[in-house]
Amino acid sequence: MADGNSANGKTRSRFTRRALLAGAGGGVLAAPVLAQRLIGDGMIDLGLPGGPSERPLTPRFPGKGEMIVHRVRPPVLETPMAVFDHGTITPNDRFFVRWNWDMPTQINAAAHRVAVGGAVRQPVSLTLDDVANAGDHVDVVAINQCAGNGRGFSQPRVTGGQWGNGAMGCARWTGVRLKDVLAKAGVADGAARVRFAGLDVPMVDGAPQFIKSIPIDIAMRDDVLVAWGMNGEPLPLLHGYPLRIVVPGWFSTYWVKMLSTIEVLTGDDDSYYVAKTYRVPTAPVTPQDKGFETVPVSVMPPRSFITSHADGAIIALGQPLELRGIAMGGDAALARVDLVGAGLELPCKLGPDEGTYGFRRWTLRIPEVTGDLAQIGVRATNANGITQPAEQAWNPSGYARNVIERINLRAQ
Amino acid sequence: MKHWAIILAVLLAGCDSRPDVVFVNAAITLPDDPAELPPGPGLQAVVENCTACHSPSTMLQQPQVPRAKWESMVSKMIETYKAPVDEQAIPEIVDYFVAVQAAQVANPGGA
Incomplete structure (x- = not known):
């Protein structure tokens, strides 16, 4: 770690x-x-x-x-x-x-509605039961990761939420397909994006609401959900009860919580949190650069972590060493994990596959520790051939960190 | 007895394929944020203009950045997030964070 x-x-x-x-x-x-x-x-x-x-x-x-x-x-x-x-x-x-803005601390289930509007044939206002009855119930195991996960490690440092690497988690989400909810209203011709809003609203008039949109082809995917279940329990309020959007493979910013509005757009989304923030440069930049082209942060790259040992841990000289951790493929299945270090490149064994978008366990047994293991890390590669880089490309908001995370283990 | 068991199993299987979802009212109480801002020049301006929206924790956990960055952050709060900040107070707010961050760097242990 x-x-x-x-x-x-x-x-x-x-x-x-x-x-x-x-x-x-x-x-x-x-x-x-x-x-x-x-x-x-x-x-x-x-x-x-x-x-x-x-x-x-x-x-x-x-x-x-x-x-x-x-x-x-x-x-x-x-x-x-x-x-x-x-x-x-x-x-x-x-x-x-x-949460970006203040969250409500209570939900009246009978009164809650999800408005489906914009470029639809017939706008509707759905009760929670309407949503639950909109289609088949689907389970998806998927990682929910903040776009700014690991921002605190940016060098040079950048302002914003100063996360370590723990702004991520993997859960089994249960809900109905977003496309089945959209069908209650009927998507009109020319739909380009689908935008979501929740019950968290700014405290000051005129400030931008936290609303987010995804392209229509993503919205219509079979695994994009309006979810009410998290690991077999109702979504906790802190995680967006009663409903949240689930977009497997995409950063958490799109997984709008306490869902109250679904809006079909026919063009670009010019709202603040899509058009102005949560954006990454299209080409490498330096801290001195200004005015470069950016695009919304979207799919997650592969990442992996050593969880069995913390940085600086002591390992037994002359003994076998069992290393383990977790890895993710991002927006594609995990293909492989390798332990890397100076003069070191060892393939790790992968644990059970619980779904393309979930964490997977990796393990590695080193038969005998012959000395310190300096600057070792694991490197995940996904099915698209995308692999974790040795150096992190800096960006001004510290988004999408996925550099190989290194630790030192001391043998004695 | 056996028949009842079979009927129950069939009912359960039916539930499994399309479980009922029951939505109930829910409420939580969040902890207070009792963190205090350390003393420094402009503390009063920060309390009056910033703390309505920001926990002291968030403001004080930022990495050390130059004065110009603090100025641009305050401007962003006013222009983008429509924060009702008194224009006269901006230099004092910036003074405060520059001073507190300098103290943090000089005394990282905190005591």
Whole structure:
């Protein structure tokens, strides 16, 4: 794990003590103050270059286990990397949370409606039961990952949510196909995109609402859902109850939560969060560049992580070493994972395939540790032949990080 | 007895193929955000203009960036996000974050 998170007790108690000392010293910085007041049960170091790098950990959000706190309101919570060592499905109580605007904290199920309008034959206003009865119920295992996952590791650093690598999770989503919901209204000729809005709205008049759209051909895919189930449970409110969009292979920004409006567009989407933000350069840029061409962030590239060992962990000299972790293919199936390092390239064994868009376990047994393993990492390659790069192309918003994440293991 | 078991199994199988979905009312209570902003020049301006929308946590977890970047961030809040920020307060807001970040870098341990 490049971010150095550790589930071991030593790390936890050290940070706890430091937080307490910081509090006793008068609390010059925010993170220790947060820890002292909100939590009192620890801090975690995300290893963000140049800092500030420590964040509070808390189990105090409703329905949540211990999570890394980036923001209290609206909630932005990160999954500790240690969670990903436990399995390829991320439990709901450890799944990352990200809201752009204030989220409602209650839902009246009988009153909730999903308006389907725009370029349709007949606009409709659907109840939750109407949505659930719109078509066959479908399960999809898919990774939900923030476009800014890993932004805190950008060098040079960029502003925005300062995530480590835990703004991702994989769940089994249950719902109906978006195309079946669209059919209730009937898509009109000339449809180009489908836009979604939820119940989270700005606090200030005139500020842009968080609305997002996807191309019509993506919207009509068999695995793009209006979902109400997450890992066999109703969607938790923090994850968008009662309904959210699921777009397997695409970044989370399109998976609109607390879905209330579906709008079919006949042209480009000029709304703020599509036309102005969540965009990436079309060609490599430097921090000095201005005015370059950008496109909306969309499909996810492959990524992989070592979860069995944290950066700096000690391994036994002369003994076998079992390494394991998780990997994803992004918008295509995972094809292979290799452990790479100086003079090292070893194919890893892949675990069960739970679906094209889910995490997959990888394992590797090294028969004998003969010395330190410096700057090792895993490199995922997907079925389209896209492979993780050795160097991260910088972009001004720190989107779509997928560089090979490196750690050092010390033999003794 | 056996017959009942079979009938039950058939009913369950029927449920499996198209499970009923029941939507109920739901509510949660979010924790308070008690984080305090550390003292610094312009603290009052930040409290009055920024904290309605931003947790202190988010503002203080940003990486150290130059003054010009803080100025552009405040402008973005006003122009794009329509934040009702007092124009007179902008230099004080920027002063505050530049000073707090300098203190963070000088004293990364926090104590």
